[in-house]
Amino acid sequence: MSKPSEVERAGFRKILSLMPKSDVLSLSDTVTNKLIVVENTKEATEAIITFTKNAEEFLRRKKVNRDLIFKFLVKEGVVMPPNSEKHQLVKRTLELWSSAKGQDMVDETRQKPIETASDSRDVKVEVGFDPLVLGQQFCQWFFQLLNSQNSLLGQQPQDWGPQHFWPDAKLRLLSLTGSEQMDEFLGAELVSLRLLALTREEHLLFSPNLEPHGVRALASPHGLVLVAVAGTIHRDAACLGIFEQIFGLIRSPLENNSWKIKFINLKIRGQDALGGTEVTAPALSYNSSELELLCS
Incomplete structure (x- = not known):
């Protein structure tokens, strides 16, 4: 199966940024079979992204739990019913990343033509x-x-x-x-x-x-x-x-x-x-x- 797209890798980074440092380091060990030694969350994040085969594999990891995916979707403006099960959240996240909206997410991280981040006072x-x-x-x-x-x-x-x-x-x-x-x-x-x-x-x-x-x-x-x-x-x-x-x-x-x-x-x-x-x-x-x- 093809490697994760640029949209998906941008999504991985956002989800990993919501994780506790210990979980990111632990997930890096799991994904790389402890063959890659990392010293901080930045290195761990890059290792996880590099050695992840596809988006579904990433989302189904135990450390990428249901609450984490739910929180990520809310931050992206995609609100699911609070009682959604993990497989439903995984499906919706994959749809998000494959949509044009997902491409906007990458464009936003590249040049930020439109500011809608939570710390922005207004939309510009x-x-x-x-x-x-x-x-x-x-x-x-x-x-x-x-x-x-x-x-x-x-x-x-x-x-x-x-x-x-x-x-x-x-x-x-x-x-x-x-x-x-x-x-x-x-x-x-x-x-x-x-x-x-x-x-x-x-x-x-x-x-x-x-x-x-x-x-x-x-x-x-x-x-x-x-x-x-x-x-x-x-x-x-x-x-x-x-x-x-x-x-x-x-x-x-x-x-x-x-x-x-x-x-x-x-x-x-x-x-x-x-x-x-x-x-x-x-x-x-x-x-x-x-x-x-x-x-x-």
Whole structure:
């Protein structure tokens, strides 16, 4: 079988960086049959990557446990049900690495044209950007940031707050869970707090579908970029339903042209409202024409 691809090797490094030093050194001994002597985690990481036959072999190692793969996927913006078994997480990771999104991961490590890392304050994009690339990277950054506020994940909460929104930001929240309820929130502080409550108090977990049928983006001549995304919502082991979310993004010239959120339209549909519809990887119901109306 062919050696691991560049995408897979980049993934190996990310997973190994989440491991305790002792486990990385131990895994290096296992993979190399103790024929290679290493002195630190950097050397151990390179030895593991060099002597690993393929991605599946790496992921099925005992040291690469279920919790480690789950944590890696969450950091990549791929949220699986918390009760997923290891073989399901392995399958999803292999799919990630074989997808175009996986290639973006390699491009990101090479030249970082788009900053969406957890320590970035906002999303930044170079001149001449592709709106769809921005949309995918923005969604990965946003939901990783929002989900980190959910204490059930056991993650360190990232820097959530009104600084990611314009002062006059607006949130329209439509909930179809038994009955229909529409709420609107105006101002960066209120919008930020309401979204925060979804994950911190209600313990919801948002899993965006970043495949082509799950995300769309377009840019207006006036500087507004619309990003629409669909996904599933979870709490503990239960899938509660699906969501569709539209973001309006505008650059902030006073903050290094970072993108900040101008408005959000969030529609949540519970299982009762879906009527047995498949919710594994929901597709957007919005088309380009409907998004163009929001740009006008």
